[in-house]
Amino acid sequence: MLDVAVIIVSWNVRDYLADCMRSIYNDLDRCGLRGEIWVVDNHSTDGTQHLLEDLFPTARLIINQHNSGYGAANNQGMWAAASANGDGPRYFLLLNPDTIVRPYAIGHMVECLDKMPEAGLAGARLVYGDGRFQSSAFHFPGLAQLTFDLWPAPSRLYESRFNGRYPRRNYRANRDPFQVEHTLGAAMLVRRNVAEATQGFDESFHMYCEEIDWCWRIRRAGWSIYTVPQAEIVHYGGESTKQVPAQSIINLWESRARLYKRHHGRLKFALARRLVNAGMNRKAKNTGSTDIKQAYQEAAQIWRQI
Numbered sequence: 001m002l003d004v005a006v007i008i009v010s011w012n013v014r015d016y017l018a019d020c021m022r023s024i025y026n027d028l029d030r031c032g033l034r035g036e037i038w039v040v041d042n043h044s045t046d047g048t049q050h051l052l053e054d055l056f057p058t059a060r061l062i063i064n065q066h067n068s069g070y071g072a073a074n075n076q077g078m079w080a081a082a083s084a085n086g087d088g089p090r091y092f093l094l095l096n097p098d099t100i101v102r103p104y105a106i107g108h109m110v111e112c113l114d115k116m117p118e119a120g121l122a123g124a125r126l127v128y129g130d131g132r133f134q135s136s137a138f139h140f141p142g143l144a145q146l147t148f149d150l151w152p153a154p155s156r157l158y159e160s161r162f163n164g165r166y167p168r169r170n171y172r173a174n175r176d177p178f179q180v181e182h183t184l185g186a187a188m189l190v191r192r193n194v195a196e197a198t199q200g201f202d203e204s205f206h207m208y209c210e211e212i213d214w215c216w217r218i219r220r221a222g223w224s225i226y227t228v229p230q231a232e233i234v235h236y237g238g239e240s241t242k243q244v245p246a247q248s249i250i251n252l253w254e255s256r257a258r259l260y261k262r263h264h265g266r267l268k269f270a271l272a273r274r275l276v277n278a279g280m281n282r283k284a285k286n287t288g289s290t291d292i293k294q295a296y297q298e299a300a301q302i303w304r305q306i
Contacts, residue, residue, distance in 0.1 A: 002089035003110060004028070004035040004189075007077035008097050009070055011042040014051050016098040016236065021056055023101040031107030035089070036060060038081050040073040060084070070185070071201030071210035078195055088192050096186040100234035108231040109189040112177045120194035120223025121215065123183030124231040125171050133171070134235060136187070137180035137227040139164040140216060140263070141256075146272055150279025170229070177226040181219065185211030186235045194223055207248070209255035216263055246295040253280070253299035257306045276303045 006024050010017050021037060028035040038060040041048050052061055062076055074094055082088035091110060095101075105124055112122045126136035139145075141164060147153070148163045159165045170178050188211065198217050201210045215225055253276070260272045280300035284293045 001087050002035060002081075002085050003033040004091045004093050004106065005078070005081035005085070005089040006035060006037045006093045006095060007040065007074055007081065008037065008095050009040045009042060009073040009077070010044060010048055010097045011067060012044045012046045012048070013097045014044070014046045014048045017048060018051060018055060020095065020097050020099050020101070021059065023099075024095070024106070025056075027101045027103060027106045031104055031110070033106060033110065035093075035106075036081070038062065038077040040064065040077045042067040042069075042073055069203065069206035070208075071205050071214075072203040075200040075203060078192075078200055082192060082196070090192060092190050092192060092195055094185070094188045094190065095233075096235065098236040099186055102232040102234065105231040105233050106189075108228050112226055112228045112231075113189060113191060116177070116224070116226065118224050119226050120218045120221075121183065121188055121190045121225045122177065122231075123180070123189075123225070123227045124187040124233040125173070125227065125229045126184060126186060126233055126235045129234055129236045133168060134237070135159070135165055136171075136184045136235075137166055138182055138184075138212075139166075140181045140212065141259070142264070143268065143271060143275065146256075146260075146275055146279075150275060150282070166227075171227070173229055173232070175229045177228045180225055180227050182212050182215035183225060183227060184235075186237070187231075187233045190218075194218060194221075197221065205255050205258060207251040207255065209252075209259045213259055213262065246289075246291040249292065249295040250298050250302070254302050254306075257303045261306060273303050276300065 024037055039052060040062045042064050043066050049063060052059055078092050109122045109124060113119050123136055126134040128134050144162050145164045198221055202213050205213060261269050277300050280296045284296040287293050
């Protein structure tokens with residue numbers, strides 16, 4: 001049985017993808033883990049397919065004829081990996097293509113789930129390309145976090161519990177894994193049986209918030225979620241979405257509307273809707289870009305209509 005099937009959803013980031021895959025193969029070998037990589041390409045036009053065929057012939061490749069979205073494509077990869085390997089892998093490692101796996105990161109994540117049978121999912125300690133700290137785990141979002149996203153606030157509060165953050169000291173490399181409510185979707189190791197029992201990502205989330213919704217459902221099903229400080233992974237961040245900034249704004253706020261409506265009560269969602277409407281109007285007035293202004297206006301309309 002495979003230990004890990006690594007699933008990467010890619011869209012027009014071929015150079016990042018190549019570096020990511022090299023780091024994965026190196027770490028699987030370093031940790032003595034049996035694994036394979038599945039790349040689900042969401043209709044790239046940058047030569048991704050040729051690069052994979054030339055440099056990584058043993059990788060499994062799924063080519064989509066349209067961009068099916070992050071959650072749907074990850075599901076494709078997980079279910080294909082499960083059906084291709086008899087009993088399936090023990091774990092799925094979902095990685096963004098703009099990541100670099102540092103030595104023994106995969107091994108530390110696997111060890112966490114091996115030692116904690118009640119844990120269904122584990123995340124890593126993420127850093128930016130220049131080594132700066134990156135928050136990789138959060139409390140589930142509520143009205144306070146929504147306010148931080150829409151209006152300026154004192155800088156000292158951005159990394160506080162009010163904005164859903166866990167203390168930086170929890171992420172120190174010498175610390176034990178700690179429980180969190182949800183991890184960032186850039187790096188998630190999930191038990192195969194947990195993925196199957198919870199049916200993976202909800203594919204109605206085209207982009208953004210799908211990992212939050214999934215973690216919510218995993219925890220409600222009785223599993224705990226951890227972040228593993230010893231598992232360091234570089235995450236450059238936003239290399240696909242920055243190609244379409246206006247559409248990314250719309251995708252983000254549409255997904256947030258779906259998330260808040262699903263996981264919060266009617267009153268809380270009504271308050272959230274009022275906050276978003278006012279915040280989007282403020283943002284639209286303060287931008288000089290016509291495309292971005294229209295994106296904020298469309299986001300507000302989505303929240304009014306959902």
